[in-house]
Amino acid sequence: MIKCIIIDDEPLAVEILQDFIDKVPFLQLKASFTNALEALQYVENEEVDLMFLDIRMPDISGIDFLRSLNKRPAVIFTTAYQEYALEGYHLNILDYLLKPIPFNRFLQAVNKAHTYLAALKGKPAQEFIFIKTEYKIVKVDLEDILYIEGLKDYSKIYLKDNPKPIYTLQNLKSFEAKFSPERFARIHRSYIVSVSKINVICKNRVVIGQTDIPVSIGFKNNLQEIIHQNS
Structure with missing residues (x-):
């Protein structure tokens, strides 16, 4: 089971991601945050495998938030702004989802995360x-x-x-x-x-x-x- 959190200042975007996560058997939503600063302590102190992170947020951007972490989970960026894609990939994120996010594209991203995290833990590939x-x-x-x-x-x-x-x-x-x-x-x-x-x-x-x-x-x-x- 992949333990994941959502960080996005838009309540509707959080709701959509919660619904998507609910449909995927190997995902477990641990917490959702509309304030990135509130999420900071949680990420540092709790076990988080995967983070759905918005980029353009008040107080601190998703990119700066990511750079501030001592313990960095796998990350999928979610944003309405395509111009951040290049900078996101420089941070070695797993995927970049452009809003509005179709479910099939979401599923593709989390399957990629599933493969990546399984390899990271040394779990043999499904045959x-x-x-x-x-x-x-x-x-x-x-x-x-x-x-x-x-x-x-x-x-x-x-x-x-x-x-x-x-x-x-x-x-x-x-x-x-x-x-x-x-x-x-x-x-x-x-x-x-x-x-x-x-x-x-x-x-x-x-x-x-x-x-x-x-x-x-x-x-x-x-x-x-x-x-x-x-x-």
Whole structure:
């Protein structure tokens, strides 16, 4: 479980982040602050793994707040101002979320944090998952997954060297929360794909084997991130 806090002077922004955190199984919200100076003592004295930190705040900016810390957790910046991105990356932050923050972009950032913190603690990378299907539980190696299709009440997991998909009542959101975004990407409201299995990337689709999978407008940023990270 990743212990996280929110520091943002906008109550609505705090509320949105609280709602997002609530939806992610591996995140535990420990505290929220609308005053960065009040948060300072908490961060220094309590165990905090991850901090969602606004940049432009009264009294002290998020950047100056971060520089003042003796004990620095992992940080995801949240701000409405894109011009701070470069300075943020110079501080080795994990990610930079531009407001208004879409949930899929938030999820991508916290999955990155999950991977980073697991590596920091020496935890071995996840190599398989257990799937409940047809009154039994089967082990599925992540390396074998080509893509997952989400339907109304269930999902279909397509595997290499297996003509029949696995059916499960798990939805795409639960898979998205479990998987590292470096390995699996949500490219459509109905599809998660294995990044390493993509053969061709086109404007509005990707190709895995002989299958065309659509890319929706809302998830195009995820596709651009895949291209950027692997170019």
